[in-house]
Amino acid sequence: MAGPFPFLWEKGGTSPVKELFGKLADGTEIHRWSLENGGTRLKVLSYGGIVQSLETPDRDGRYANVSLGFDTVEDYVTGSPYFGALIGRYGNRIGAGRFTLDGETYELSVNDGANSLHGGADGFDRAVWDVEPFTDGPDVGLYLSRTSADGEMGYPGTLAVKVAYTLTERGEWRIDYEATTDRATVVNLTNHVYWNLAGEGGGSVHEHRLTLAASRFTPVDAGLIPTGEPAEVAGTPFDFRRAKAIGADIRENDQQLLYAKGFDHNWVLDKGGTTEPEWAATLTDPSSGRTLRISTTEPGLQFYSGNFLDGTLVGSSGKIYRQGDALCLETQHFPDSPNQPTYPSTVLRPGETYRSATVHAFE
Ligand code: GLA
Numbered sequence: 001m002a003g004p005f006p007f008l009w010e011k012g013g014t015s016p017v018k019e020l021f022g023k024l025a026d027g028t029e030i031h032r033w034s035l036e037n038g039g040t041r042l043k044v045l046s047y048g049g050i051v052q053s054l055e056t057p058d059r060d061g062r063y064a065n066v067s068l069g070f071d072t073v074e075d076y077v078t079g080s081p082y083f084g085a086l087i088g089r090y091g092n093r094i095g096a097g098r099f100t101l102d103g104e105t106y107e108l109s110v111n112d113g114a115n116s117l118h119g120g121a122d123g124f125d126r127a128v129w130d131v132e133p134f135t136d137g138p139d140v141g142l143y144l145s146r147t148s149a150d151g152e153m154g155y156p157g158t159l160a161v162k163v164a165y166t167l168t169e170r171g172e173w174r175i176d177y178e179a180t181t182d183r184a185t186v187v188n189l190t191n192h193v194y195w196n197l198a199g200e201g202g203g204s205v206h207e208h209r210l211t212l213a214a215s216r217f218t219p220v221d222a223g224l225i226p227t228g229e230p231a232e233v234a235g236t237p238f239d240f241r242r243a244k245a246i247g248a249d250i251r252e253n254d255q256q257l258l259y260a261k262g263f264d265h266n267w268v269l270d271k272g273g274t275t276e277p278e279w280a281a282t283l284t285d286p287s288s289g290r291t292l293r294i295s296t297t298e299p300g301l302q303f304y305s306g307n308f309l310d311g312t313l314v315g316s317s318g319k320i321y322r323q324g325d326a327l328c329l330e331t332q333h334f335p336d337s338p339n340q341p342t343y344p345s346t347v348l349r350p351g352e353t354y355r356s357a358t359v360h361a362f363e
Helices: 006-010 073-079 255-260
Strands: 014-023 029-037 040-045 051-057 063-065 098-101 104-107 130-136 139-148 159-167 173-181 209-212 216-218 264-268 278-285 290-296 300-304 328-332 354-362
Touching: 014 073, 014 130, 014 139, 029 130, 029 139, 029 159, 040 159, 209 300, 255 264, 278 300, 278 328, 290 328
Parallel strands: none
Antiparallel strands: 014 029, 029 040, 040 051, 051 063, 098 104, 130 139, 139 159, 159 173, 173 354, 209 278, 216 264, 264 300, 278 290, 290 354, 300 328
16 A cells, blocks of 8 residues: 555565465366565465465575475476375384284385375375465464365274464464364374575585474384484484574484484473473574574474485575485474373364464564
8 A cells, every 4th residue: 555654564474375386187276375574574385385486685685585395286296295285194214114002903005115294195285275265453364274085094983184384474384283183193294495595506404503402313123213212322423402503413423323214303392391382493594694593382303414415405595405404393292102102192182273383483
């Protein structure tokens, strides 16, 4: 709205704008929603609830997309390692793709060696979501919803899922997840943005500095399934309690780093599971001056250092993605919880509501 003080009028969130992004092979239209608030710009696809672009300003006010992604639906369908996607029904791995609940054993879609990863071969990241825009006072956002059928990827229970992506007036990107079921099942939802705070295609993130509010992590076997008891990070490359460069210890001769080709582990957040989002991680890029601060209700966080990027994918700015060109910080319950009775439970029963929230604040 033009007025005597245009800058004042132009502040605040813009209503989400919808455009056609492309089509799936069967003709299904995939839309892209663009929204902006508090200095953050977000582009979201109805396919996989994918964050296709997330722009924030650097210390000089220059905007860049700080998340890896593609320009076409085809690229997402054929070759995406979960770039920006909503992950479900179970984020992370379930050992041997199998779990037992109330005496019944369920066989899941196995898509990562012998294990089930990120919900199986056709997880929530490959589903078409219903998207509805909303404004809530000074905030703007999108509701993404879908129903996962009983038996989808082997999981029991019809799961009704609703996710809100909100851009707050402070430019935070907040995710609120909700789910209900008609039969006992397991749920662990997350988002798989690959961060590069220097800008997508900007090279290695090994100079980014990371702080994790965690004194313990869950060591894994060669298939990246936790072996059980959490271990102290003190005295290991896994100690990020004080800000440390991603690359500082990544080449240590450590069995855990060898198994994962870098960091690809679950940190046990000291705060535990909480009702309100509490601080979990801070990521800073000294070159651009951008900082990302993550708070969550979840008890765990998977830090993955982009180990499997191998130069075969070409991203949205036309640059190829190589190992370590981005990192993921996935808020979650611990991997393989359905088979680990001592971990916080991921079981959801009829009449209960699964809730999880994560806030990404940018500076
Ligand atoms: C997750 C896993 C990684 C890897 C990526 C996708 O974060 O933990 O091992 O599979 O997804 O490549």
